[in-house]
Amino acid sequence: MIPEYGYGVSFSDTINSIAPRISRLEIHSEAFYACGLQPLLARLLKLCSNKTLKDLVVHAKTDGSGSDQLLPWRTHYLVRPPSKAETDELLIPLRTLHLSSAMIPWDSSAYHSLTELSLSWADSIPLKLLEFREILSKCPELCMLRLKVGYFNYSTTPGTIEPIELKNLHTLILTGTASSDITEMLDFLRPGGQELAIRTDIPAASSYVTRVQRFFESATTITKLHVRPQSKALWFNALSCGLHTLSKLTLSSCHVNDLALREYTGARPEEVDNGLWPTLHTLCLNACWIDFALLRALVQRTRVKYLIFLHCMTEQGGAISLKMIQQHFGDLEVQTMMENSRKKVDNWSTHWIW
Known part of the structure; x- marks a missing residue:
């Protein structure tokens, strides 16, 4: 944790002694004026000369003015070393890279051998989509x-970026990101044959839903x-195709009264595809508005x-109860569980949400 006014001699001495043994480095910049962050990181990388560093996590706090600029001298880049070749050599061993409100140049060797990459940016990321594709190719x-x-x-x-295959990808999380x-x-991501877990927002526009x-x-x-x-009431169409290996589905902040869902559950059995989610065994509803009749009809058409x-x-905004759940699902061969505490989500809830 870097204090607001940088770091002192004792902190610097400590870094000198432990840097050669660091395998995971996690930096939190507590304030926008933490001007020591950039030189500190460059210094740490130089000290990690025995290539023990495998995981790098950086969270840079912004100034609250809407700018995601990391340091006062207007650079989005964490590493601007005197010798790019030297720094690239030190970054090659990285396997995990998490950056929040900070960026390392997209052509850096930091990306070359990664197994885990996380980028978090509140506003426009200083990266072109084509450059991001190049990162993934490395x-x-x-x-x-x-x-x-x-x-x-x-x-x-849009639509002109060449597809890229990620044969080992097993977790994909796309949230807080523009529909386009x-x-x-x-459109350009091609997962391989690994079992895949995905967390994503669903765009509202029909043209995006089709994609x-x-x-x-x-x-x-x-x-x-x-x-x-x-759009809370527009989600079913996006999920009504494919997904033939899906075992667990979590819906967050949905209205379970989607018009497409209403049409699906209201149609006669011979008029719909009864192969919807054929392997689904767990349906988790997180912070959703529930139409019990529609939800019951959906459950009856799945396994x-x-x-x-x-x-x-x-639907009216009142809390649901175990009595309501039992009333609508008690006669079905389905186990139900409920947690309505408004306290911080606990481990049990996190397990089900994934």
Whole structure:
């Protein structure tokens, strides 16, 4: 944790003594005026000359004015070393890289051997989507990709980025990201044969939903899916195709009265595809507004065995109760669980949300 006014002699001495043994480095910049962050990181990298550093996590706090600029001298980059070649050599051993409100140049060797990459940026990330694609091309062994950015700086026509295969990818998280960026990334990402867990926002516009559907149809190994629609009542269409290996579905901040869902559950059995989510066994509803009749009809058309309610409400906004759940699902072969505490989410809730 870097204090507001930088670091002193004792802190510096400590860093000198432990740096050669560091395998995981996590830096939290407590204040916008933590001007020592950039030189400190450069110094640490030089001290880690025996290449023990494998995991790098950086959280840079902004000044609260809406700027995600890391340091006062207007640079988005953490590392601007005198010798790029020297720094690249030190960054090559990295396997895990988490950056929050901070960036390392996209052409750095830091990305070359990653198995886990997380980028979090409140506003526009200083990175073009094509540059991000180049980052991914340099880490073919990537297993986990997490992206939470306001939006990318566009320099290419949407739909023109060449697809890239990530054969080891097993976790993909795309949240807080513009609809165009979500769909553009889903267009060019090609997961391999690993079981895949995805957490993503669902765009509201029908043109974007179609592209999300196309990804779900092509990614044939999705086993866990956690979605949050950007329009609370428009989510079912995006999930009504593909997903033939899905075992667990989590819906967050949804209205369970989607018009497409109403049409699906209201149709006669011979008029609909009864292959919807054929392997689904767990349906988790997190902070959702529940239409019990619709939800019951949906459960009856699937093979759900576990139905989880976390912090859910009725359509009118009132808290749901165990009595309500028992009344609507007590006669079905499904186990139900409920947690409506408004306190911080506990480990039990986190387990079900994924």
